[in-house]
Amino acid sequence: xxxxxxxxxxxxxxxxxxxxxxxxxxxxxxxxxxxxxxxxxxxxxxxxxxxxxxxxxxxxxxxxxxxxxxxxxxxxxxxxxxxxxxxxxxxxxxxxxxxxxxxxxxxxxxxxxxxxxxxxxxxxxxxxxxxxxxxxxxxxxxxxxxxxxxxxxxxxxxxxxxxxx
Amino acid sequence: xxxxxxxxxxxxxxxxxxxxxxxxxxxxxxxxxxxxxxxxxxxxxxxxxxxxxxxxxxxxxxxxxxxxxxxxxxxxxxxxxxxxxxxxxxxxxxxxxxxxxxxxxxxxxxxxxxxxxxxxxxxxxxxxxxxxxxxxxxxxxxxxxxxxxxxxxxxxxxxxxxxxxxxxxxxxxxxxxxxxxxxxxxxxxxxxxxxxxxxxxxxxxxxxxxxxxxxxxxxxxxxxxxxxxxxxxxxxxxxxxxxxxxxxxxxxxxxxxxxxxxxxxxxxxxxxxxxxxxxxxxxxxxxxxxxxxxxxxxxxxxxxxxxxxxxxxxxxxxxxxxxxxxxxxxxxxxxxxxxxxxxxxxxxxxxxxxxxxxxxxxxxxxxxxxxxxxxxxxxxxxxxxxxxxxxxxxxxxxxxxxxxxxxxxxxxxxxxxxxxxxxxxxxxxxxxxxxxxxxxxxxxxxxxxxxxxxxxxxxxxxxxxxxxxxxxxxxxxxxxxxxxxxxxxxxxxxxxx
Numbered sequence: 001x002x003x004x005x006x007x008x009x010x011x012x013x014x015x016x017x018x019x020x021x022x023x024x025x026x027x028x029x030x031x032x033x034x035x036x037x038x039x040x041x042x043x044x045x046x047x048x049x050x051x052x053x054x055x056x057x058x059x060x061x062x063x064x065x066x067x068x069x070x071x072x073x074x075x076x077x078x079x080x081x082x083x084x085x086x087x088x089x090x091x092x093x094x095x096x097x098x099x100x101x102x103x104x105x106x107x108x109x110x111x112x113x114x115x116x117x118x119x120x121x122x123x124x125x126x127x128x129x130x131x132x133x134x135x136x137x138x139x140x141x142x143x144x145x146x147x148x149x150x151x152x153x154x155x156x157x158x159x160x161x162x163x164x165x
Numbered sequence: 166x167x168x169x170x171x172x173x174x175x176x177x178x179x180x181x182x183x184x185x186x187x188x189x190x191x192x193x194x195x196x197x198x199x200x201x202x203x204x205x206x207x208x209x210x211x212x213x214x215x216x217x218x219x220x221x222x223x224x225x226x227x228x229x230x231x232x233x234x235x236x237x238x239x240x241x242x243x244x245x246x247x248x249x250x251x252x253x254x255x256x257x258x259x260x261x262x263x264x265x266x267x268x269x270x271x272x273x274x275x276x277x278x279x280x281x282x283x284x285x286x287x288x289x290x291x292x293x294x295x296x297x298x299x300x301x302x303x304x305x306x307x308x309x310x311x312x313x314x315x316x317x318x319x320x321x322x323x324x325x326x327x328x329x330x331x332x333x334x335x336x337x338x339x340x341x342x343x344x345x346x347x348x349x350x351x352x353x354x355x356x357x358x359x360x361x362x363x364x365x366x367x368x369x370x371x372x373x374x375x376x377x378x379x380x381x382x383x384x385x386x387x388x389x390x391x392x393x394x395x396x397x398x399x400x401x402x403x404x405x406x407x408x409x410x411x412x413x414x415x416x417x418x419x420x421x422x423x424x425x426x427x428x429x430x431x432x433x434x435x436x437x438x439x440x441x442x443x444x445x446x447x448x449x450x451x452x453x454x455x456x457x458x459x460x461x462x463x464x465x466x467x468x469x470x471x472x473x474x475x476x477x478x479x480x481x482x483x484x485x486x487x488x489x490x491x492x493x494x495x496x497x498x499x500x501x502x503x504x505x506x507x508x509x510x511x512x513x514x515x516x517x518x519x520x521x522x523x524x525x526x527x528x529x530x531x532x533x534x535x536x537x538x539x540x541x542x543x544x545x546x547x548x549x550x551x552x553x554x555x556x557x558x559x560x561x562x563x564x565x566x567x568x569x570x571x572x573x574x575x576x577x578x579x580x581x582x583x584x585x586x587x588x589x590x591x592x593x594x595x596x597x598x599x600x601x602x603x604x605x606x607x608x609x610x611x612x613x614x615x616x617x618x619x620x621x622x623x624x625x626x627x628x629x630x631x632x633x634x635x636x637x638x639x640x641x642x643x644x645x646x647x648x649x650x651x652x653x654x655x656x657x658x659x660x661x662x
Contacts, residue, residue: 004593011593015336022343022358029350029357036618039350039357042611043343050339056332073592079389086388086560087581090381093564094578109564110557117388118553128554132561144201146569 002069008061015054023047085116101151106133138164168294175520179227179528184521187224188529191231192536198232199239199252201566205372206236206252207491214495222503223518227525229499233492234286234475234526235533237435241278241468242544245271247559249380249566254435254471256375256601257443261456261463263383268459271548272403275541277413277461278468279534285421285473286530292425293480293523305485307430309620310627313613314637315430316606319437321644322444329454331648333595341600344369345607352615364575371436372570373580374604378597380563381580382587384556403542405461413465416446420469427470428477431489432609435474440602442470448644457596476526482507483519 022043029040075083089109096105110129114120134157140146142164178184198209210232217225240252245262258278265274307315320338347358348368359365405413420442427438446466447456456463479496481487486508488494500507511519548555567580590597621627628634 007593025358029355030353033353034623036615036623039353039355043346043358046339046342046346050336050343053332053336053339057336060332067594075389082388082390083385086384086556089560090564090577090581090584094574094581097564097568097574097577106561106564109561113557113560114553117556118551120551120553124554128557132558136561136565140565140569147572148565148569149572 002073003066004069004073005061005066007069007073008066009058012054012058012061015057016051019047019051019054022050082117085113089113098149099151101154102148103133103137103157104151104153106136109133134160171516171520172294172524174517175522175524176528178223178517178521179525183221184224184227184525185528185532187220187228188231188525188532189536191228192235192529192533194228195232195235195237196239196242196533196537199236199255200242201239201251205570206233207495209236210492210495214499217499218502222500222505223521223525225499225503226496226518226522227529229496230479230522230526231529231532233496234282234472234529237468237471237475238279238282238533238537241282242275243562244379245274245278245464246544246547247380247555247562248383249559249563250375251566253371253375254439255468256371256379256436257439257467257598258464259379260443260598261458261460263379264457264459265461265464266548270409270459271545272541273405273409273461274464275544276403276538277405277409277465279537279541281413281417281420281465281469282472283530283534284417285424285469285471286476286533287527288421289425289428289473289476290523290526290530292477293483293526303429306633308631309613309616310631310634311637312430312432313610313617314628314634314641315433316437316610316613317641318637318644319441319444319606320603320610321641321648322441322448322602329594333593334599337590337595337597338599338603341603342607344374344600345604345611351608351612352619362575364573367571368608369579369604370570370576371601371604373567373576374583375601376563376567377580377583378587378590378601380559381584382591382597384559385584385588386591388556403545409461413461416442416462416466417469419445419449420466421473423466424470424473424475425477428474428489429480431481431487433474434490434605434609435471435478436605437609438470438474439467440598440605442466443598444602472530476530479526483511483523484509486511 026040026044026047029043030038031040031044032038089112092112093105093109096108107129110132111125114125114128137148140148179188194213195206195209198206210229213232214229217228220228236252237254240250240255241258241262243249243251244255244258245266248259248263250256250259262274262278265271345368347365349355349366350357356366423442423445424438427433427441443456443463443466446462447453450456450460450462452460478489478493481489482493482497486497486506488497497507500511505511505515505518550558563580564577567577568574570576587597589595590600617627618625628638
């Protein structure tokens with residue numbers, strides 16, 4: 001039976017490296033001032049606490065009876081492709097939102113996800129893409145006065161924008 | 166009774182049709198603001214403030230107050246249905262609310278949240294009417310040492326948010342505290358762990374953190390196939406069962422008390438009472454291991470606490486003119502724009518306005534309940550959408566919410582990062598709630614500790630010479646001791662420490 005021993009050992013090692021990094025960075029800050037703890041005080045001691053917890057986690061994973069690995073711990077190929085599609089869409093949004101503007105970015109975001117995550121009919125893809133890119137844009141910018149990014153090609157929406165002035 | 170007479174006069178004013186309309190519009194707008202990600206109650210209230218310029222003073226304040234407590238319920242809707250907190254205070258509701266939705270009990274969760282919010286809000290308003298001045302006097306005794314001790318109590322409760330391993334809960338809590346250190350040092354104003362990134366100078370926002378950990382992380386798990394799909398709810402299952410109602414009674418009572426008490430203290434914020442209410446429920450429960458699997462108590466307590474908090478937070482405003490949070494400060498500006506100065510003189514110079522607004526809190530809480538309960542089937546029907554459409558809409562929802570919090574793509578990227586963290590935590594059975602709790606408490610604690618030590622010129626005994634602080638520290642020590650005893654007890658088959 002597979003156990004969670006290795007995953008927790010790896011997690012503990014990663015946390016130990018993180019706590020060492022935080023401790024080193026904390027020492028570059030002021031540790032104590034005349035009136036009490038400085039900016040480096042708390043992070044330094046937190047890093048030490050995290051290091052202690054990582055050691056306890058490693059000890060428990062190595063020397064105590066390990067928990068069985070859940071059946072769904074490993075992912076299926078199809079599942080990981082779906083998750084990757086979501087990540088790809090998200091990265092597209094991060095990179096292009098302020099370059100292309102909200103409307104054009106989401107005009108790619110919506111159909112990409114709708115077509116990669118499952119079977120959705122074309123009319124629904126088109127309708128949702130229009131709603132998600134245009135309707136949401138006008139809801140936020142015109143009704144709620146929450147600004148969303150505009151891109152260099154947003155001039156193509158001029159006739160629609162004119163309806164809302 | 167003088168207060169009772171004034172309250173009746175207040176009802177006579179606020180029940181006029183135009184003020185009822187303002188209350189309805191406020192509740193609707195507030196619910197929508199709560200549902201929409203990234204647009205929190207402070208931003209929503211500020212955005213809608215200009216709409217009230219042409220309104221009579223009573224109408225303006227009634228509407229803005231309704232937006233405030235309406236947004237608390239709105240955030241619950243998305244927390245329960247899709248595990249994405251529409252408003253940061255509803256993050257804790259994701260734990261059991263979404264789990265209830267996965268069991269086909271979304272309607273029951275939303276109904277209990279609405280009922281709990283109604284009860285909590287009305288009890289807090291009753292407190293405003295009857296006990297405002299003496300309670301505010303107690304709350305004003307809270308200085309930095311008491312604040313620190315209170316946060317310490319909250320921190321020790323983090324261990325009660327553990328699922329099967331206290332060590333993993335402490336790891337989550339420690340990581341949350343470290344995340345809270347990112348940004349500007351609260352006392353000296355120096356950048357800390359920003360690595361030259363100007364986007365990190367304000368620290369890590371609670372919106373990308375909560376949305377990433379709960380929403381995106383869960384989506385990645387569901388897409389990959391590790392999380393169960395949501396079960397569609399039948400209409401007859403929309404209402405809580407009688408056992409669920411009974412189970413929710415004491416959590417609602419406790420949530421009311423916690424939210425009310427913490428609402429009196431300026432600066433606590435709405436997130437703290439919701440998390441503390443949840444942690445207390447888990448602590449007192451006979452089946453704490455079931456929290457996170459769809460316990461009605463895990464929905465009732467925090468949802469009651471947040472509305473009790475919202476209404477109780479008005480008490481320092483009305484009695485002393487002290488706004489306890491950003492939203493209350495915006496409400497205060499609404500008062501001042503209408504020529505009214507909140508505080509003790511408001512009751513003497515403009516008693517009709519003061520009591521009409523107070524009476525409107527009762528009316529607004531009732532309207533919220535009456536409007537939202539019939540809409541539950543509509544909200545739950547959202548879950549009937551096909552999986553690709555639902556996931557796409559939720560992801561888009563999260564992108565917009567993450568961006569609109571600070572108009573920053575950095576926050577959108579940060580949300581994805583925390584999505585991966587949430588995904589990894591779920592795989593490794595590391596609870597998320599302690600991290601969120603400590604991210605909120607960390608800065609408050611650090612600021613309070615350092616201010617206390619500045620007051621005492623570095624002398625730590627300040628925490629032990631003030632009575633309220635001593636009581637809080639004793640309580641924290643008790644909670645910590647019980648958690649450590651649990652950690653040291655013999656390992657049971659179904660529990661690994």
